[in-house]
Amino acid sequence: MDNLTNYHTHSLYCDGSASIEDFVKEAIRQGFSSYGVSSHSPIPFDTCWNMNRGDLPAYLDEVHFIKKKYEGRIEIYCGLEIDYLGAEYNPSSPFFQELPLDYRIGSVHFLKTEEGYVDIDTAPEQFKETVFRYFDGNIRKLVEKYFDTMMQMIDTGGFDFVGHADKVSMNASSFLPGITREHWYKSLIHEYFEFIAQKECMIEINTKAWRSKRLFFPNREHFGLIHKLHIPVVVNADTHHPSLVNDGRFDALKEMLSEGFTHVRQLSGGQWINVEIGSL
Template sequence: MTTDRPNNRTNYHSHCSFCDGKAPMEDFVEEAVRQGFAAYGISSHAPLPFPARWTLEAERMAAYLAEIDRLKAAYADRIELYAGLEIDYLNEQSNPASDYFQKLPLDYRIGSVHLIESRGKYVDIDTDAETFAENLRLHFGDDLRKLVTDYFDKLMRMVSTGGFDFVGHADKIVYNASQCQPDIAEQPWYRQKIREYFETIARHGAMVEINTKKYHAGGVFFPNRSHFRLLRELRIPVLVNSDAHLPQTIDSGRREALAALQEAGIDTVMQLTGGRWQPTKIDLAAY
């Protein structure tokens, strides 16, 4: 394998047509090769214990893993490819540490929260702003503080349970929550909660992705760039991912995120090299 690829050009959070991505898996790999990526990971939404339109179906898991293996062999001389899953922490029985997910032959696992329980029903809080506001009213009595607190409490249970490599879109709920309450991120209770959350991550030794999916559309990263100095203070390892659902977005927002990390005093990102997570110096000159 050649070694003249641009530094820091990797992506370990991406979706394809096996879940809610918009193109076949190989289209993403071909685009990564075209752009000179050093490594690329496929991370479909893992199956849930009930039907969901945006997840990989359990019956297709073998086909999903077989396709990644095929592409690993076909592109071995051009790029390092990795098999991942984005796994929801649903409850104590269904989460990244569950035996089912731990026994799968994966190279890495992402731990995420998309659903919050209300009166025995799981409600999707990773939606458009209008649906979020409607769900807040219908299922959570318009109590935004309680919903956001429940979200971070659930994430902290996920972190404590483990079974994953890095936390996906660490504070994504605040994007929709701020549409309901613009100053929510400045509230003392929120700032205290976010610190408690990242301290939990640091204590358990997990990594955090800087998710760039909404950067060009909304000018934000997850976690918000205002927390980057806290990540540095707590010495939490970070990596940059675009959460791509289209091949053309695999590198979206990466350079901007790397620059923002440098501004916050963080000079390395984590990358899979030869199957091992390694700190790699940020090199903006490669862009």
Template sequence: MYLLKIINSGSRYNLHSHTQFCDGHAEMEEFVVEAVGRGFTDYGFSPHSPIPFASSCNMALDDVPRYLAEVDRLRGKYGDRIRLYASMEIDYISSEWNASTDYFATLPLDYRISSVHFVPSDDGYVDIDGRFENFRKKMAVYFHNDIRHVVRLFYQQSMAMVEAGGFDIIGHFDKIGHNASLFSEGIEDEPFYRSLVDDLVSLIIERGLIVEINTKALSRSGRLFPARRYWERLARAGVAVAVNSDAHEPSLIDSGRDVTLAEYKVLLQNIEYNTLTDNTK
């Protein structure tokens, strides 16, 4: 599959990137110009998908044809210098609205990323991503400040997303860890949290998904998604890993990628070395 080829070939790529049709801060052409300038060979757009309720971050359903046409136009103009892909970061909302449902399954996309940003509450779906100040307010308004409940909801949505399928790459699969640990320090070390992630990773491995390591927050908060503590299990299971910047502006298309790729490579080499020495004992 060509995605694996891109990831494994050492070519310069980014497969997760936003646009003017969602919450990106620049026109798609500006991202392409930046990518060409930096010697990228492969660049994929993945605007936040349409969802069945109002959201300022997500693409409107009516804009989807315009988005796809813009990828085509840019391919025509820059296709001799870079391979461009039309993707989407498809939100898992429910069994009726996700990457596997008819609408997304039949869209002419090159590949699909799927991520969880919303969890259900008694008063509708709540975006649990984004700034901690907002997250803290929502915890009081929608969830009686029950952080463990919200963490469980996030991983329930994630499990349901992987079960439903219809996508190639799972986006930032432990994203809730950031806001949850700011809300309740050390929560990611708690057995209930570890077991939720373990179950999700088992399912990811079973389904043969590509896992993204998302570098968007690395320069700001030092965090990668998924966190480093989960990498070894992924690597030992032979999971294909894509390192994506999740750029919302052109200057950040490469942000955090080189150091993260290098770090992951060292981990792979260490595992290989240990396996070899174990086998010779």
């Protein structure tokens, strides 16, 4: 496959299962042209999967070291997946903008409630408890809150691309099968992607759940709309284990081609460029 890339990777600095160098070695073995490291950013409360703020200097130093070590064999880029937690803590915050990063992913994993921020990127049973405890059992209320928060993040900016743009669909569909086919959901999705296009944002096609659930984020059913709106796309595996650096990419590109896409975005020489989808 031509032009192998992946800019969404989680290592031992957050919830990944291997060192940064292990991922890079596997990317080189598979013939990648460039590879990005993007640990979950520190946030102002404890989780089991975000990086500790005190580890940031070591993280930045290690990626810089690996860039130099493998220079000439693969382009390595240093990023962070940064949570949107309102106006005071998001990818556009001075703290994140001043870090020596090559790119930033803007993502929403938490929603603000009266009791504070609650994680919605959880196991289905925990998600179900969240719907009843914080949203009165109303899944529509949670979904609308999610997309409203995503649009706030997009409006605020400070990121290079939107991470897993509709990931809530996975747990929402588990809670209420068929929810993505309901009229209000379809209208909300159209409004959401039209806003992304208006703001001229790039999104990722996230393939993390393809192997296990046959799901992309955004969902496959939205590829036609994304193409129609001329939203630029980068394909990422959201990798947590080195063996999965290329997981789902072939299938995502194949489905994109079927909807009329001819190019994807990738980093080259430190710049985002359009690259023709090569032979599959």
